[in-house]
Amino acid sequence: MEELVAFDAILFPVEGSPRIFPLMTSANTVLDPVTGQRRTTRTPHPELYMSLSHNAGWVCQRIDSLYGMNRSLSNPYLIFYPARQRSGAAPPVNTCIQEIQGRGFREQTAWRGDVVVAKYRNVESGDIISCSASDFPLVKNYFALHYPQQ
Template structure:
């Protein structure tokens, strides 16, 4: 039986509640995936999706992405124990996740909706390798994370990639290219283009 190991992580809830400590569940990696390319040693798969509201089910690690925080701007050296930020990318209904109000409040006037953090965001801490050496985070890490989030938006998939994926789904059948788009697909394309 697979052994589940939990680590303390900081959750930034999208509904504006203050950040809090939660348990980040991890399990042994059994199948290679897009997150295992970073590792050589036996690794553990984190399950941040447990804390992400509205995330697509049954996609596992394909429903979220991560960003490594190895240093703050203007630092000459990397952190001895860097951070890994987990954020959702695939919602249950295909709609955008709500803007994370907790992070929006941290950013204040620097907030930019084009690269806003969306959905529940989870931050873990590690040493050496994010998928084989996770460790407990604490609220003592919050000032460093606040400093990072103050000036860094969420990494985004470019609009052109989103549109290519959108059109790839439309062109499954050759007849689709000859027919005008129905109104609901036009609406969906506008949501993808303009993040509305």
């Protein structure tokens, strides 16, 4: 049986307050095409914490920098959110992020469904690290000024 390991991540639920929670990950062995060596990475499972309909997937969006920064973040974030369903039905608007956006909120490009944010040491290699309360202001700053990729 595959061992699940948890890392602290941030959950922005559809309704309610954001909170830190244990994001489950599973081991994933990959072969490095350059060196030929096997390397173990962690695959996150944000779908366990999202209210997804049957066969609905999720999308991820990378946070490399924030408004006004001239350097990339040393530890980037990945945002996981529900994908639009094939039927065209959209998940409910995330009221938690809507409150963060305030007057900048736009219904047509709103963050929808439960949104999970994970922190990485290196996104390419899958090195997940735990979030802490100090990550909230950075992530909230991003949500205040950015919308999901369409």
